[in-house]
Amino acid sequence: MRTLKIASRNVFRNWHRTLVTTAAMGFAGFIMILFASLMEGLLQGSERNAVSMDLGDIQIHAPDYREDPDLYKVISDPDRILADLKKAGFHAAKRLYGFGLAASGATSAGVQLRGIDLSNESDVTQINRHVLKGKWLEESDPSGVVIGRKLARTLGVDIGDELIFVGQATDGSMANDIYTVKGILKSVGEEVDRAGLYMQDSAFRELMVLPEGAHEIAVMRPDRSTDLIAATSKVADIAPGCETLNWRELMPVIARILDLADSQMIIMVIITYTAVAMLVLNAMLMTVFERIRELGIMKAVGVKPWQIMMLVYAETFMQVLAASIIAGVSGIALSRYFEHNGIDLSSLAEGASFGGVAVDPIWRAHLTAESVAVPIVFLFIIAFLSVLYPAIKAAVIQPVRAIHHR
Secondary structure, three states, X not given: OXXXXXXXXXXXXXXXXXXXXXXXXXXXXXXXXXXXXXXXXXXXXXXXXXXXXXXXXXXXXXXXXXXXXXOOOOEOOHHHHHXXXXXOOOEEEEEEEEEEEEEEOOEEEEEEEEEEOHHHHHHHOOHHHOEEEEOOOOOOOOOEEEEOHHHHHHHOOOOOOEEEEEEEOOOOOEEEEEEEEEEEEOOOEHHHHHHEEEEEHHHHHHHHOOOOOEOEEEEEOOOOOOOHHHHHHHHHHHOOOOEEEEHHHHOHHHHHHHHHHHHHHHHHHHHHHHHHHHHHXXXXXXXXXXXXXXXXXXXXXXXXXXXXXXXXXXXXHXXXXXXXXXXXXXXXXXXXXXXXHOEEOHHHHOOOEEOOEEOOOEEOOOXXXXXXXXXHHHHHHHHHHHOHHHHHHHHOOOHHHHHOOO
16 A cells, blocks of 8 residues: 555645644644743853853862851962862862952942952853953952942942942951942842952952962863763862862752753643644544545455554654644744844843842843754654544444445
């Protein structure tokens, strides 16, 4: 039996129904490809903001520093650790942290002072590229600082304005000085946005009277596709006696969301395609009942039941294939568009965050092979499962009763 020839004739026999069924499947596939790409973009943006803008892949601290971030709890030999990390192929940078009060005019706010190693920080994070207004820190200007956007709004300062920092130095003296705002950051995370005040590490050491040590060493793998656990273990061996944690341990909420992303995608596909399955089931049942006499005659002349089932599946395959092409072409095209241009949610999502990580107000898609393949594969699976009953119905038709059916 010429299955494909007969199947193609049957598909075009009632082209209105075929068009509606194919269009519905194609539209569902298109929506799921776009949804998968947008979700991948959202998750990658969140991970980028957490890792590439602030944390790094791995962080080293003095024991108990994270539980009690005391100015005196420092890593005693950071230069040796930094040199060993670079020999092992890692990018690393020292950081210093302090707390105090920043004031401008009659307004003040609590701040987290961050001393940045300008020579190495750009190898670990991209925070220097994340400036909303003004520019990043420069070695030639030790009195210049960069602050979080919400902190700038709280203090009422802009580029070129002065602010005063007041705190306590390690020798018990009053740490205070006047600084000039050189840059205001885009949203990075709640902590940085509300209280982040960045300055050069040399200026920090002079202000807080901290000539040696570091509160944190941030580490980045040269190849982020390598195993994070193995890299964490290697870094821990380089810094014995210190607390070494990777970003997944430091930000468990974000890590959990990323882990659940694939499951969420499959759940959404199943929910969406359930409606498509009902449509396919209804269309193929109607097709079978309209051709009962024809199917009866085919069985009477010797066509086997499995051949009848193959015929029904061949008709379904043609429609799903056409729907997949429609979904793939349109889904990839629109995903590519949003990958380059993004969706501007500034009026809705400005300053929004989850898990302490800022949500980028420009929502960009990220198209991957998986975001295209999963919706299309599931479309075939759901369609073939939904057509199982009509196929069996057609295969078990009794020739005599079918021929006399009206």
